[in-house]
Amino acid sequence: MSVEKIYVFKLFERFWHWSQASLIIFMLVTGFEVHGSYHLFGFAKAVGYHTIAAWTLIGLWIFAIFWHFTTGEWKQYIPTLEKVEAMIKYYALGMFTHAPHPFRATQLKKHNPLQRLAYLGVMLFIGPLLWFSGWFYLFYSEWNAWGVDKYVSLEWVALFHTAGAFFMLIFLIAHLYLTTAGHTPTSHIKAMITGWEEVE
Amino acid sequence: MLSKIKIALSTLVAGATVAALTAFATPAPAPAPAQMPANAAAPAQAAMPAATPVPAIKASNSTADHSKFKELQKTFKSAPEVTKACLTCHTEAAKQIQKTKHWTFEFINPETKQKLGKKHVINNFCTAVESNQKFCNACHIGYGWENDKFDFTAEQNVDCVVCHESTGTYRKVPGLSGHPTYKDMEFPPHSGKIVKAPDLSKVAQSVGKTSRANCGSCHFYGGGGDAVKHGDIDSSLTNPPRYLDVHMEKKGLNFSCGTCHMTSAHQVPGSRYAPTAADTKDAAPHMRGKADNSNPSTCQSCHGTKPHPAKMAKLNEHTDKIACQTCHIPEYARGQATKMTWDWSTAGKLTPEGKPITKKDSAGRNAYDSKKGDFTWEDHVIPEYVWFNGKVNYTLRETKLDPSKVVKINSFEGSASDGKSLIWPIKVFRGQQPYDSVSNTLLVPHTFGDDDTSFWSNFNWDKSLEAGMKAANAPYSGKYGFVKTEMSWPITHMVAPKADALTCAQCHSHNGRLKNVTGIYMPGRGDNNKWLDMGGWTIALLTLIGVLLHGAGRIYANRKG
Numbered sequence: 001m002s003v004e005k006i007y008v009f010k011l012f013e014r015f016w017h018w019s020q021a022s023l024i025i026f027m028l029v030t031g032f033e034v035h036g037s038y039h040l041f042g043f044a045k046a047v048g049y050h051t052i053a054a055w056t057l058i059g060l061w062i063f064a065i066f067w068h069f070t071t072g073e074w075k076q077y078i079p080t081l082e083k084v085e086a087m088i089k090y091y092a093l094g095m096f097t098h099a100p101h102p103f104r105a106t107q108l109k110k111h112n113p114l115q116r117l118a119y120l121g122v123m124l125f126i127g128p129l130l131w132f133s134g135w136f137y138l139f140y141s142e143w144n145a146w147g148v149d150k151y152v153s154l155e156w157v158a159l160f161h162t163a164g165a166f167f168m169l170i171f172l173i174a175h176l177y178l179t180t181a182g183h184t185p186t187s188h189i190k191a192m193i194t195g196w197e198e199v200e
Numbered sequence: 201m202l203s204k205i206k207i208a209l210s211t212l213v214a215g216a217t218v219a220a221l222t223a224f225a226t227p228a229p230a231p232a233p234a235q236m237p238a239n240a241a242a243p244a245q246a247a248m249p250a251a252t253p254v255p256a257i258k259a260s261n262s263t264a265d266h267s268k269f270k271e272l273q274k275t276f277k278s279a280p281e282v283t284k285a286c287l288t289c290h291t292e293a294a295k296q297i298q299k300t301k302h303w304t305f306e307f308i309n310p311e312t313k314q315k316l317g318k319k320h321v322i323n324n325f326c327t328a329v330e331s332n333q334k335f336c337n338a339c340h341i342g343y344g345w346e347n348d349k350f351d352f353t354a355e356q357n358v359d360c361v362v363c364h365e366s367t368g369t370y371r372k373v374p375g376l377s378g379h380p381t382y383k384d385m386e387f388p389p390h391s392g393k394i395v396k397a398p399d400l401s402k403v404a405q406s407v408g409k410t411s412r413a414n415c416g417s418c419h420f421y422g423g424g425g426d427a428v429k430h431g432d433i434d435s436s437l438t439n440p441p442r443y444l445d446v447h448m449e450k451k452g453l454n455f456s457c458g459t460c461h462m463t464s465a466h467q468v469p470g471s472r473y474a475p476t477a478a479d480t481k482d483a484a485p486h487m488r489g490k491a492d493n494s495n496p497s498t499c500q501s502c503h504g505t506k507p508h509p510a511k512m513a514k515l516n517e518h519t520d521k522i523a524c525q526t527c528h529i530p531e532y533a534r535g536q537a538t539k540m541t542w543d544w545s546t547a548g549k550l551t552p553e554g555k556p557i558t559k560k561d562s563a564g565r566n567a568y569d570s571k572k573g574d575f576t577w578e579d580h581v582i583p584e585y586v587w588f589n590g591k592v593n594y595t596l597r598e599t600k601l602d603p604s605k606v607v608k609i610n611s612f613e614g615s616a617s618d619g620k621s622l623i624w625p626i627k628v629f630r631g632q633q634p635y636d637s638v639s640n641t642l643l644v645p646h647t648f649g650d651d652d653t654s655f656w657s658n659f660n661w662d663k664s665l666e667a668g669m670k671a672a673n674a675p676y677s678g679k680y681g682f683v684k685t686e687m688s689w690p691i692t693h694m695v696a697p698k699a700d701a702l703t704c705a706q707c708h709s710h711n712g713r714l715k716n717v718t719g720i721y722m723p724g725r726g727d728n729n730k731w732l733d734m735g736g737w738t739i740a741l742l743t744l745i746g747v748l749l750h751g752a753g754r755i756y757a758n759r760k761g
Binding site for chain 1: 514516517705710720721723725726727732735739751753
């Protein structure tokens with residue numbers, strides 16, 4: 001079993017990942033404080049920080065979307081059911097019996113099928129849920145001018161936004177753990193820092 | 201700590217100054233303005249008969265010096281004579297006054313058509329004016345209104361000087377039907393305190409623009425004493441420190457009442473019967489000089505609807521839901537304590553010798569008076585908060601009430617969804633007062649008078665209520681009880697400096713200021729969907745447990761090889 005290294009994550013991608021990760025964690029922390037779950041920064045500061053982080057993340061996403069389409073990297077997220085079953089079997093059993101990883105990352109396919117599905121879910125479901133509810137939240141006082149105040153209530157906007165936050169939190173927990181599920185426990189993490197992934 | 205000492209000191213100084221300045225002008229017996237326990241010295245000073253001369257009149261920029269007017273350089277035997285002198289030049293003044301509710305004590309609410317005004321309303325303080333005019337009408341801007349025979353068209357009956365004099369020596373004593381005393385008299389009776397007869401010539405020559413003390417000579421003492429009624433209007437506003445009133449501070453903006461209640465032709469804008477609750481979406485803020493019907497005394501008329509700077513833009517997004525006063529008057533009665541409850545049902549207790557009793561509370565405030573019943577007082581009071589759209593409904597004398605419930609003397613209409621309401625701070629005054637237990641209506645007691653039927657002379661409710669209702673020309677079954685009542689007062693004066701305004705978390709928190717305000721979702725208040733919260737945290741926790749178990753399994757499998 002030989003170990004080789006392939007370059008999977010380009011500089012921008014790594015920058016995107018880590019800044020997005022910090023922003024999301026920070027927004028979870030401040031967001032649940034605004035929600036009233038605990039006291040940390042104080043309500044006023046939590047709202048201020050959350051709003052700044054939101055606009056920063058929006059800026060980051062504009063760059064990221066542009067990057068994905070100009071580089072064609074968006075194709076990395078096209079979902080496939082191929083090997084999904086094998087992946088599930090590997091996580092459920094194979095990992096405990098030293099079975100080989102059913103997926104081998106390449107530059108063209110850097111995500112395993114479960115990752116593809118999970119990340120696509122984050123980008124097409126959790127993301128938009130948070131974005132849209134967040135925007136409505138942010139522009140609460142404009143509803144009247146937009147003429148939507150009859151159809152939207154802050155209670156529901158907050159409900160969707162909070163639901164999105166819970167999805168994101170659950171994704172984060174699973175994601176953090178699965179970073180240790182590479183060729184070695186640290187190979188995924190190293191790859192996201194250096195760009196080079198160790199593969200079998 | 202330091203700032204607390206500062207506040208205490210400034211209150212002390214202000215309390216003493218105010219007491220000295222207003223001692224002459226008080227129309228009603230002022231309870232010692234007991235404030236914080238630390239201010240033990242202030243009430244002592246306030247209680248002393250103010251013998252200090254009134255401060256010299258500040259140089260005014262008026263083009264007329266009334267002390268040089270021949271018409272006023274004479275001896276006046278009575279106050280109406282002064283009015284006649286005023287009217288020789290100010291020919292239209294009395295006619296203007298006689299159109300105002302300051303004169304008629306009557307106000308027809310244009311929306312509800314209810315007939316209001318002091319002449320008609322029964323409140324839960326002194327209750328009703330009818331049959332007690334001699335006493336109550338010390339605060340009428342006229343002379344001689346002691347019964348229904350009063351001539352509302354006689355121009356010399358208008359009291360010009362109570363609103364315009366500046367000596368501070370002119371005082372309308374309760375019991376004299378709106379007249380000042382013309383010879384030195386003891387007031388309150390048997391108190392040993394002497395009210396001096398004012399020098400009407402000096403009073404007449406001192407006239408000028410209406411000052412805070414002029415308005416205050418009645419409005420500070422509403423409800424029968426200093427600070428009793430409003431909570432946001434009392435004698436501490438005569439010369440308030442900055443922390444008490446950011447607009448009226450003498451060294452600062454030094455507003456008079458009229459700066460906001462910008463009066464034209466003696467019509468004073470602003471009303472508690474038909475207030476402007478939301479000066480926001482529908483009308484542009486009032487502009488000074490613009491000819492329209494808008495109210496110039498709202499905050500918005502000067503500050504607009506987006507008063508906060510750009511870096512506080514989020515606050516501007518609150519102005520369509522929250523009255524400015526909610527954040528900017530964080531507490532009322534910051535100058536001195538205001539009366540919070542008044543229980544008439546306990547009035548009339550006498551000593552075994554048949555003498556009336558008075559009791560003080562631990563802060564030296566009136567806690568019981570045989571004439572009036574039990575009281576409680578509070579200072580630095582956190583208001584209650586309600587949706588309010590400006591429409592007020594009164595329980596009038598003829599309104600049927602349900603004695604099993606707390607009767608709302610006035611109820612503020614409003615809701616989160618009517619598009620016209622803002623969240624307002626209010627003082628709720630609670631008490632018990634007599635009602636007709638057969639017809640279930642409020643009663644008019646005859647409280648003041650030398651006759652045998654007045655409550656204050658013989659402490660007999662049967663006689664008092666019969667006489668009161670007879671004077672009001674209203675039916676009375678002869679059976680009475682006491683019903684619990686509530687009266688609401690919007691808090692709108694004593695605007696604090698911005699540093700003292702509420703901070704976000706005072707409302708956006710569990711058990712915050714707005715915990716009882718319904719109909720809106722407020723982040724941080726705990727309005728969250730409980731099922732979502734429970735489900736979300738449970739799944740997150742299960743995920744965490746799942747990955748930890750998975751990880752532990754991997755480590756175990758690795759060790760085993």
